[in-house]
Amino acid sequence: MKSKPDTSSSAPAVVSFFSVIAVGVTAVVIALLTLVYPESLQHFVSTFASVENKPNVVNCTAAEQYLTDVLPVKGFHILCVQKRIDNKLDITAFKDGNAPSLQNQTSFEHLQTHLEVLLDIQMPDDEVARKYKQPYALFTPEGKRLKRLDDVVNNVVFLFEGGQFIWPGIRIGHKTLVKDVTGKGDVVVETLSMIPLVFSVEEFLKDDEIDIIMNLSLDHLKPSTVALLDGHENRAATDWRTSTTYFLSSNKHPRLGEIDQRVADLTKVPIEHQEDVQVLRYEKTQKYDHHTDYFPAELHKNSPDVLKSIDYGYRNRMITVFWYMSDVAKGGQTIFPRFGGAPRPQTMKDCTKGLKVPPKKRNVIVFYSLLPNGDADPMSLHGEVVSKTTTKGCNGVSKGIYHINQLARSSLHRYSRSCYKISQFSLPMFLFFSTKN
Numbered sequence: 001m002k003s004k005p006d007t008s009s010s011a012p013a014v015v016s017f018f019s020v021i022a023v024g025v026t027a028v029v030i031a032l033l034t035l036v037y038p039e040s041l042q043h044f045v046s047t048f049a050s051v052e053n054k055p056n057v058v059n060c061t062a063a064e065q066y067l068t069d070v071l072p073v074k075g076f077h078i079l080c081v082q083k084r085i086d087n088k089l090d091i092t093a094f095k096d097g098n099a100p101s102l103q104n105q106t107s108f109e110h111l112q113t114h115l116e117v118l119l120d121i122q123m124p125d126d127e128v129a130r131k132y133k134q135p136y137a138l139f140t141p142e143g144k145r146l147k148r149l150d151d152v153v154n155n156v157v158f159l160f161e162g163g164q165f166i167w168p169g170i171r172i173g174h175k176t177l178v179k180d181v182t183g184k185g186d187v188v189v190e191t192l193s194m195i196p197l198v199f200s201v202e203e204f205l206k207d208d209e210i211d212i213i214m215n216l217s218l219d220h221l222k223p224s225t226v227a228l229l230d231g232h233e234n235r236a237a238t239d240w241r242t243s244t245t246y247f248l249s250s251n252k253h254p255r256l257g258e259i260d261q262r263v264a265d266l267t268k269v270p271i272e273h274q275e276d277v278q279v280l281r282y283e284k285t286q287k288y289d290h291h292t293d294y295f296p297a298e299l300h301k302n303s304p305d306v307l308k309s310i311d312y313g314y315r316n317r318m319i320t321v322f323w324y325m326s327d328v329a330k331g332g333q334t335i336f337p338r339f340g341g342a343p344r345p346q347t348m349k350d351c352t353k354g355l356k357v358p359p360k361k362r363n364v365i366v367f368y369s370l371l372p373n374g375d376a377d378p379m380s381l382h383g384e385v386v387s388k389t390t391t392k393g394c395n396g397v398s399k400g401i402y403h404i405n406q407l408a409r410s411s412l413h414r415y416s417r418s419c420y421k422i423s424q425f426s427l428p429m430f431l432f433f434s435t436k437n
Helices: 010-036 038-048 060-066 108-118 127-132 207-220 254-267 304-309
Strands: 076-083 089-094 102-106 137-139 155-160 175-181 185-193 198-201 244-248 277-281 288-291 317-324 334-336 355-357 364-368 382-384 396-402
Touching: 060 076, 060 089, 060 155, 089 108, 102 108, 175 254, 185 355, 185 364, 198 355, 207 244, 207 254, 207 277, 254 317, 254 396
Parallel strands: none
Antiparallel strands: 076 089, 076 155, 089 102, 137 155, 175 185, 185 198, 198 364, 244 277, 277 396, 288 382, 317 364, 317 396, 334 355, 334 382
16 A cells, blocks of 8 residues: 655745745845935834834833923823833823823823813814814924824823914023024023913024125115004004014025024024015114914904915914024114013003013024913913114014924015004014124
8 A cells, every 4th residue: 555645844844945935035125225215215214113013111100300489381182101011001191291290091092182182172163263273293302393193102292272382481590401502502591481481592593694694674664554453544654653663584695594594593493484584673762562473363353365275273383483683782672571470460551560581692592472272372372672862773673483394485474563552563583683683
């Protein structure tokens, strides 16, 4: 009787042969990708570098350094997400930048949903908001935008409901080191106010940059204008503002582009969000009454062109960077009358109360017109105290930064607004000088 042929050794040999072929083909494909499409290979590797392989090394107590005990910061949340041995995720969240923390547990697949529920993030509830409202975004504490959800795991990260990075103020007097700022290296940002959020930076500009701005602007200064609110259509701009202005395009000189990049490095908001520099001159007795730099949609209902330009309130000035171009002996301060949460002043011409920032050559102040959740901040009301000295040059320069890309810039940045009741203006960033900018 013939025995059946023994095939037990041939099957593994066949499998082994095809395994070798598969490995060889894979190696060739990877080699070709490396040579021809290195970016694609990097994306391939990062995509398959699963969160499962990330070690649990984060210490969530590191999040506490960013907390404030001053007040809830609406729309700013600090997260620490830790991966456990069983691959579940432990979430520690500090809602609105405050203690105590919120705790939850989830899987990676449900992380986004759990974060939205835990932080009570509301989705747009009307057609206009769904069309124009910017979605929330995640950032490192240094201001780098995170594009992958798994970058949240085993890290301390910030979530901003308004979709753009804002430096945490922490408390008045707090100092934050911002690294690798173009043309300056590392700079120190000091908190001057939490309500509204105001920072200062010393020696931000250079003397030769001030000279360049002055030389390009002085011959072009014209009376400043305002974009009038509803009910103020027949009022003159000089009722609120008596300065002269020139919008200086960054393409006028290479150094202006360098300053733009410096501003982007400082604020961590892309350069494409910036307006042109607004150069200002305030001569003796000239002033700008209290105003805000954002456009209040509810007060421009009679101006459909303005409403369309600001996406019905969802595209607005977020930051003003104000450069001081000279020292001023008397007056010329930037004043925030609602400092600390003070009530709205009875008159927009009262410069006796509030935070006053004296103009100091080469310094800048940075203040936010929008809250971290994207809402306008009425506490950002501010004005310019009357200068009591004669100005030979320009007083300051202002650059506005929108929370949405400004590459398709409208002429709106050339307007300022009259303020509710008396005056409200929208400027980008101001620099004040007593001799020159």
